[in-house]
Amino acid sequence: MAPVSFNNVAKTFGSTEVIRGISFDIRDGEFMVLVGPSGCGKSTLLRMLAGLEEITAGTIAIDGRVVNHVDSKDRDIAMVFQSYALYPHMSVRDNMGFSLRLRRAERSEIDARVMRAARILNLEPYLDRYPRELSGGQRQRVAMGRAIVRDPKVFLFDEPLSNLDAKLRVQMRSEIKALHQRLKTTTVYVTHDQIEAMTMADRIVVMHDGAIEQIGTPLELYDRPDNLFVAQFIGSPAMNVVRGTLRRTGGAAHVETADGVRWPAGSGGVDGQGVAYGVRPDHLELVGGGEPAVPGEIVVVEPTGSETELVVRIGDAQIIVETHGRTTLQPGDTVGFAIDPANVHLFDQASGARLAP
Amino acid sequence: MKRLLTEARLVLIGIPVAIWTLLPIYHMFLFSISTKEEAFSGELWPAHPTLRNFGIVFREQNYFLNHFWRQFANSLLIAVAVGAITLVVAAGAAFSISRLRTRGGRLVLNCALFTYFIPAAFLAVPMYKAMGTYGLLNTQWALILAMVTIASPYAIWVLKQASDKLPWELDEAARIDGASPLQLFRLVYLPLIAPSLVAVGTYALLLAWNEYLYAFLLLSNDKDITLPVALGHFLSADDSPWELLMTTGLIYALPPAAIYYAFKRYMVTGLTAGAVKS
Ligand SMILES: Nc1ncnc2c1ncn2[C@@H]1O[C@H](COP(=O)(O)OP(=O)(O)O)[C@@H](O)[C@H]1O
Ligand SMILES: [Mg+2]
Numbered sequence: 001m002a003p004v005s006f007n008n009v010a011k012t013f014g015s016t017e018v019i020r021g022i023s024f025d026i027r028d029g030e031f032m033v034l035v036g037p038s039g040c041g042k043s044t045l046l047r048m049l050a051g052l053e054e055i056t057a058g059t060i061a062i063d064g065r066v067v068n069h070v071d072s073k074d075r076d077i078a079m080v081f082q083s084y085a086l087y088p089h090m091s092v093r094d095n096m097g098f099s100l101r102l103r104r105a106e107r108s109e110i111d112a113r114v115m116r117a118a119r120i121l122n123l124e125p126y127l128d129r130y131p132r133e134l135s136g137g138q139r140q141r142v143a144m145g146r147a148i149v150r151d152p153k154v155f156l157f158d159e160p161l162s163n164l165d166a167k168l169r170v171q172m173r174s175e176i177k178a179l180h181q182r183l184k185t186t187t188v189y190v191t192h193d194q195i196e197a198m199t200m201a202d203r204i205v206v207m208h209d210g211a212i213e214q215i216g217t218p219l220e221l222y223d224r225p226d227n228l229f230v231a232q233f234i235g236s237p238a239m240n241v242v243r244g245t246l247r248r249t250g251g252a253a254h255v256e257t258a259d260g261v262r263w264p265a266g267s268g269g270v271d272g273q274g275v276a277y278g279v280r281p282d283h284l285e286l287v288g289g290g291e292p293a294v295p296g297e298i299v300v301v302e303p304t305g306s307e308t309e310l311v312v313r314i315g316d317a318q319i320i321v322e323t324h325g326r327t328t329l330q331p332g333d334t335v336g337f338a339i340d341p342a343n344v345h346l347f348d349q350a351s352g353a354r355l356a357p
Numbered sequence: 358m359k360r361l362l363t364e365a366r367l368v369l370i371g372i373p374v375a376i377w378t379l380l381p382i383y384h385m386f387l388f389s390i391s392t393k394e395e396a397f398s399g400e401l402w403p404a405h406p407t408l409r410n411f412g413i414v415f416r417e418q419n420y421f422l423n424h425f426w427r428q429f430a431n432s433l434l435i436a437v438a439v440g441a442i443t444l445v446v447a448a449g450a451a452f453s454i455s456r457l458r459t460r461g462g463r464l465v466l467n468c469a470l471f472t473y474f475i476p477a478a479f480l481a482v483p484m485y486k487a488m489g490t491y492g493l494l495n496t497q498w499a500l501i502l503a504m505v506t507i508a509s510p511y512a513i514w515v516l517k518q519a520s521d522k523l524p525w526e527l528d529e530a531a532r533i534d535g536a537s538p539l540q541l542f543r544l545v546y547l548p549l550i551a552p553s554l555v556a557v558g559t560y561a562l563l564l565a566w567n568e569y570l571y572a573f574l575l576l577s578n579d580k581d582i583t584l585p586v587a588l589g590h591f592l593s594a595d596d597s598p599w600e601l602l603m604t605t606g607l608i609y610a611l612p613p614a615a616i617y618y619a620f621k622r623y624m625v626t627g628l629t630a631g632a633v634k635s
Contacts, residue, residue: 052529073535085526089548098544099534146534 002063002076002153002186003028004049009058011044011210018044020210021058029184031177035197036207037233042190043158045207049188050079050156063153073102078147079156082163084139086131086146092118093127096145117145120179137168144176148183155180157189161196173199194234198222206230228352231278231345237309239278240319243349246273253341259315263294266341268356274349281309281322283343286335293336298329312337382610388603396600410604419601421591424579432566432583433612435497439504440562443512446505447557448550451516452542456528466517469510477507478570485574499575500583504568508561515560519553520546555623563613584609 004026011019019041026032034042047053049060051072059066067075078099086095094101096117097110105113118124121141131139140160147155157176161169177200180187191197197204198218206213206221206229213233214226225231231239244257248271254262255277263277287293296319300311303326310321310329314337321337329335346355388396389410391403398404412418417425454462472480484503485494493499523546531541547554569585576582584605591602617624 050529050533052532072529072533077533079530079533081526081530083524083526085524085530087527087531087545098531102535102540146530150534 004063004154004186004188005061006045006049007059007061009045009048009055009060011041011048011053011056018210019048019056022207022210022212023058024205024212024215026186026188029186031180031187031189031200031202033189033191033197033201033204034207035191035194035204035233036213038192040207041210042192042207046079046156046158046188046190049154050077051075076150076153077156078150078152078154079158080140080143080147080160082159084131084143084160084163086139086142088131091128091130092123092134092142092145095131095142096149098146099150113149113151114145117149120148120182121145136164137172140164140172141175144179148179151185153186155185155187157187159191160189161191162193169196176200195236198234204234206233208233224354225345226354228276228278228347231347235280237281237320237322239280239345240284240317241276241278242315242317242319243274243276246275246346247271255346257315257317259317261294261315261317263344264339264341265344265346266357268346268354269348273355275355276347276349276352278345278347279339279343281320284319284321284337284339286321286323287338288336293338295334295336298331298333298335300331301327301329303327385603385607385610388600389607391600393598393600410600411608413601414604414608419598421587421594421598422601422605424587425584425605427580428582428584428587429609431497431581432585432609435501435504435572435583436562436566438501439508439565440558442501442505443508443561444554444558446509447512447516448547448554449542450509450513451520451550452546454513455517455520456523456541456546457538466510466513470514472510480507481570481574484571488575494575495577495581497576497581500568500572501565503571503575504561504565507571508564512557512561515557516550516553519550523549552623555620559616559620559624563616566613 005024007023008021009019009023010017010021022045034045036042044053048055049062051067051070055068059068061067062075062077087098090098093114096114100110100113114127115124118127121144123138123141123145126134126138126142131142134142140163143160160176161172164172173196176189189200201218203215203217204221205215208229214221214230216224218234221230221234225234225239228241232241242255242257242261242263244255244263246265246269247254247256247262248269253265253267253269255265255275256262257277263279265277269275284294294314296312296314298310299313299318302309302311306324308323308325308327310323310327312319312321312335347353348355387401387403390406390408391398392405392407392409395403395405414422414425417423450462450466453459454466484506488494488499488503493502527545527549528541531545536544567585568583569589572583572586573589576586579587588602588605588609591597
């Protein structure tokens with residue numbers, strides 16, 4: 001167990017800058033998820049921490065010790081790869097015990113630690129099988145077993161679930177989470193899937209284009225995204241965003257889009273400012289006539305059972321609305337929505353930065 | 358119907374090819390079970406087939422066969438040594454070029470392959486001079502080293518192709534697990550390219566076993582030469598014992614056939630590994 005800190009870390013491949021001076025700290029025992037669209041540099045950052053990639057500039061420290069020039073094997077980390085990278089010619093037992101064998105541990109100690117890991121991961125019946133004789137989920141668990149026998153300071157995961165089918169992915173997600181709660185080892189987990197990030201993380205680092213967009217707990221990112229990128233990246237279905245001009249008159253405020261629709265807004269921003277106006281699908285409430293409402297026309301109705309997803313045309317915009325329960329609405333119906341200004345996110349049109357609050 | 362037609366065509370092509378390749382071997386076999394008198398009779402099967410020739414060869418009862426067993430052992434020793442040394446050289450080179458990404462590795466490989474543009478026969482004289490310089494002439498090391506030199510470029514190339522197909526993440530996982538490059542080589546790399554190692558080792562072994570020109574040039578002492586060179590000596594007589602020559606030849610052809618049969622599986626998959634992108 002150990003804290004990890006990145007200090008102005010940068011990476012260039014040839015002349016391309018892939019990581020642009022990143023700094024953040026991971027606390028002892030924390031489950032930190034790096035999330036971002038594919039190609040944003042998550043794997044590169046993780047691989048620098050693992051010692052598989054040179055650090056171009058800045059420092060990375062594990063447990064207070066700068067590891068820039070420390071070999072992978074001396075960093076006391078364990079990594080789970082997307083492809084699992086199990087040794088095909090070794091049994092599950094030998095795969096899991098390989099690192100201990102290289103460290104010249106006693107045979108009896110290797111056996112004991114492999115058994116312990118196997119018990120935690122329910123791998124006991126498979127110890128003498130070869131990787132090719134295992135299912136995807138079992139291989140995934142062996143890869144994790146290989147990491148935990150070492151009892152390292154930090155676990156690294158690089159998209160470990162992307163090769164599994166949807167159902168198994170959900171199951172392994174909770175298994176990894178449970179494992180972390182049990183072992184409490186500092187974990188850095190890379191994924192491009194924001195749902196994985198939201199469900200597993202203690203804290204999330206949202207990356208984009210080699211830089212950090214925001215760091216925070218899942219709900220902080222959801223409730224108060226720092227910028228338009230995070231707002232649109234976190235949350236499923238994604239946040240609705242329209243662009244318009246902020247009108248602030250007396251106490252009330254609204255954003256007027258080019259098509260003439262007036263969207264109720266809260267505080268933040270100044271009169272006449274060009275803004276991006278964001279509201280999550282579950283924050284648009286269907287209302288009857290009478291109240292001040294945003295009028296729209298139903299385009300698509302998608303029931304999922306417990307919830308119904310509506311695609312609504314409001315002015316020129318296609319807006320996603322999530323309603324609880326079922327509905328008798330049909331495409332073509334005209335409806336009105338109420339939006340609580342407290343649930344509205346305003347971002348500067350040009351910079352994408354959040355406007356208070 | 359269409360399938361039948363294709364098969365018929367294949368058979369029509371196959372039969373002449375089979376006859377074409379098998380006829381000389383059959384001829385050799387006929388000689389070996391015929392007496393000297395019958396050998397040139399032109400019959401398809403000798404009137405009095407005999408195994409006497411084999412007895413003469415095994416008991417070294419002919420002037421040309423005085424050192425048969427010794428020469429057979431020489432061939433075997435040299436072939437095995439060439440196979441083994443080529444494997445060590447090629448596996449080490451392929452590992453360092455493909456997995457450790459040693460600088461200049463590709464250049465070395467391309468230069469080595471370039472030697473194949475020059476027929477081996479043209480290199481024989483320079484090789485003879487080189488061995489003379491190192492004082493190795495008339496020692497079996499000369500032939501062993503020469504054959505390793507000839508076999509290595511291709512062996513390295515085949516192993517490099519096979520190595521390139523191993524996933525990188527295995528090396529990275531091993532590095533994180535604490536493996537040094539040597540441990541990576543021994544514990545992960547070698548086991549995984551074992552099929553290609555068998556193929557390459559067999560290739561080098563057979564190349565050395567069948568070599569005539571270099572063996573003829575680099576060795577001269579009757580007790581050092583390999584069997585093909587000894588067989589060549591048969592032809593120096595006016596009245597060569599053809600039936601014994603053919604018998605010895607047949608015996609000489611058996612080990613490669615056995616090896617090929619035993620490792621057939623690896624030969625095909627190993628030597629074509631990396632030939633096409635899968
Ligand atoms: N070895 C490399 N050489 C050159 N460019 C690379 C290398 N590895 C990664 N990149 C580039 O760096 C960027 C970030 O890659 P990566 O860290 O793998 O992204 P992610 O894991 O977020 O999808 C990509 O644009 C990728 O093309
Ligand atoms: Mg990646």
